[in-house]
Amino acid sequence: MTTFDSRQFRDVLGHVPTSVVVVTGIDSDGIPQGITIGSFVSVSLEPPLVGFLPGTQSKTWNSLRGTGKFCVNVLAENQADVCWKFAKESDDRFADVEWSPSLNGAPAIAGSLAHIDCDLDSDVLYGDHFFVVGRVTHLHTPTGVSQNAMAFYRGKVVEVEFPE
Template sequence: MTLAIEPATFRRILGHYPTGVCAITAMPPDGRPAAMIVGSFTSVSLDPALVAFFPDKASSSWPRIAEAGRFCVNVLGDDQEALCRTLASKDPDKFAGIAHRPSALGSPLLDGAIAWIDCTIYAVHDAGDHHLVLGSVHALDVHHPGAPLLFHRGTYGKLAPPPCSRT
């Protein structure tokens, strides 16, 4: 027997678990870059190198990314909340003024992201009201060392600086 869990309760309780924030970017065949923001990104396998994210089935960006057949995970830095909000918007021209360059697979690499992972779609599975998207990793690197943008209890945040060491 499955208990009915209220969506608001589920979201509130799981909101106590902090997540990193990533921009999933792609270049669909129409030549207009696509992006979505996710807090549900994870590594899956070392051999083969696989990663995953979970787009909502109601997402208007996911079909455009799926059409591209490839995507880039851009790990956002703690100074990129404004960029995050822009790319999360419904604006059809959300890339206007956003500095980026193409990855080897053609997906947008966002300037200022702390790391990137260039992927092709390996598999897509049903996962309730979301999809489970597995990506095959083709290339990855760190743009610059930095702290990630976090999402916790309904708001964006940063890691606390490490305590001062006493010598």
């Protein structure tokens, strides 16, 4: 038995600040796909594994899973437009977004703090989300971009002063 409803669950869990990443890839039709994700986590050092949790209804994840690879773009504080663009329904989320292929071919979004290329390791269903774990194949931290990460708290992009 629970003592709360889903609204309270969302409200209370919104008190946990998260990073914001955009998980990207090229689907089997050759079309770039991407989704804004707040559930990114570093999982293991040896072997190097990272994870995130897309909803079971995620069109983006359902179009990328079969390709077996993706790129995690870690957003900088000044990429709020990118954060919202990849969280909204759109025919082309990449319109007006500058990107180039990362080493595994997935879109590396310009201005991001880091690009983390992955091969799909596992994809396990938990409730209404999948826990996707990727094996990291390549890491890249571009120079010349804002070095402050984006943070998300209680439904909003918030400014956090991160030390150098």
